Amino acid sequence: MALLDVRNLKVHYRTLRGANRAVDGVSFTVEKGRSLGLVGESGCGKSTTVNGIVRVMPKNAFIPEGEVLLNGTDLVSLPESALRSIRWRELSLIPQAAMDSLNPVYLVQDAFLEVLRLKGGMSKAEALDRAQHLFQLVGLDIRRLKNYPHEFSGGMKQRAAIALALALNPKLVIADEPVTALDVIVQRQVLNEIRRLREQLHISLIMITHDISVVAETCDDIAVMYAGKIVERGRTAAVLQNPLHPYTMGLKNAFPDIRRGRRTLISIEGAPPSLLEPPAGCRFAERCPFALDVCSDVEPTLEEAAAGQVAACHRLDEVDELQTRAQEVETWQNVI
Ligand SMILES: Nc1ncnc2c1ncn2[C@@H]1O[C@H](COP(=O)(O)OP(=O)(O)OP(=O)(O)O)[C@@H](O)[C@H]1O
Ligand code: SF4
Ligand SMILES: [Mg+2]
Structure with missing residues (x-):
């Protein structure tokens, strides 16, 4: 099938x-x-x-x-x-211009925490850990989780969007x-x-x-x-x-x-x-x-x-x- x-x-x-x-x-x-x-x-x-x-x-x-x-x-x-x-x-969707639609007043890590905690049922510590793992997986510096979306270059935004899509495997x-x-x-x-x-x-x-x-x-x-x-x-x-x-x-x-x-x-x-x-x-x-x-x-x-x-x-x-x-x-x- x-x-x-x-x-x-x-x-x-x-x-x-x-x-x-x-x-x-x-x-x-x-x-x-x-x-x-x-x-x-x-x-x-x-x-x-x-x-x-x-x-x-x-x-x-x-x-x-x-x-x-x-x-x-x-x-x-x-x-x-x-x-x-x-x-x-x-299944997860990375929408067209995904990271541009993130709320500009929230940190990038907030988008990850929201998905991992609300959809994945993780604690805050587990979610932070997973977010860091996902960032490493796509080759992003984990310190960048504390950036705002506008501080990312186009390529970094796409990597982050991919990482987010992979959040729950x-x-x-x-x-x-x-x-x-x-x-x-x-x-x-x-x-x-x-x-x-x-x-x-x-x-x-x-x-x-x-x-x-x-x-x-x-x-x-x-x-x-x-x-x-x-x-x-x-x-x-x-x-x-x-x-x-x-x-x-x-x-x-x-x-x-x-x-x-x-x-x-x-x-x-x-x-x-x-x-x-x-x-x-x-x-x-x-x-x-x-x-x-x-x-x-x-x-x-x-x-x-x-x-x-x-x-x-x-x-x-x-x-x-x-x-x-x-x-x-x-x-x-x-x-x-
Ligand atoms: N909310 C909407 N209401 C009415 N028509 C819409 C709406 N969204 C898209 N369309 C129309 O549906 C058609 C397909 O749009 P779609 O966005 O799926 O195309 P696409 O192939 O993804 O194009 P692009 O490469 O520009 O992203 C287009 O004619 C578009 O104008
Ligand atoms: S218009 Fe062109 S693509 Fe369409 S059926 Fe005829 S030959 Fe094929
Ligand atoms: Mg399109």
Whole structure:
């Protein structure tokens, strides 16, 4: 059984103009000890997906459909009280810009004491001891526990956020853009730290990023999201080597390939569609250089087109030709 099995999860937002179907039926699994990278451009629903998984959502969000099975228990249908005892212990979320949301008038150690004492039932002395251990685990000086959040650099904030997520030994950690705001050198240090901790503590990881090269370095598996859906999923190495979906091909073009020294970055023109009234067919059709008439009318479903690799596209049987064309700058110009 997978540690986490997300089935057809939908997370929508009530707005004055109707429901925004930000996450509209995503499915994926995370096996014990493995890491999954969730990628896609800004607004595609990455944070909404993981906030829905842990059910820490804004008031106007709701889950109309779907299951989130953690070790076989469906978190969607659990009462809030039961979910509270699962968060932090079984799975924990490092929210986007986690440390920036800490109360600036409290010491960093107060955030740790709160979790360790209130959620972990520890005494103050035990909690302080554990907080120091966690700081050492992520390579932070324990004296820094007595700092205020604003006294931390970006990299230190991320390390502290990781330490806090590990407070009660969860089996699954979900990190929402843990390295986005960091410069390249610190980014690398934090990613190395995440890799080391994962191996040392045998934890599973979901890492959200818009940067496909971060997934390439850190995650066993990858799920590519576009406009509230997963359009491709598989082993990271296989997907990046042999992308089946045109959006994945485009995303790959938009980031530097460190190993091959690629210099020309190609961007995908346009923007994702509104999810107040999503298009009937393929949500990528408007920006896809390979769109056919059928693409706007019929929604493609995820199909396995290579071993362990699924994608939702009507042209999966022409993938070799599309990959060749996708590498040319002209292909992506004047599409819309
Ligand atoms: N509270 C909210 N009410 C209404 N719509 C929302 C709310 N929060 C997010 N959205 C919308 O839901 C969609 C998905 O947002 P989400 O934050 O999940 O994207 P994301 O992929 O995490 O983007 P980013 O990379 O910028 O963090 C966006 O269109 C966003 O505008
Ligand atoms: S279904 Fe059509 S529009 Fe969508 S990605 Fe495939 S070719 Fe492009
Ligand atoms: Mg986000």
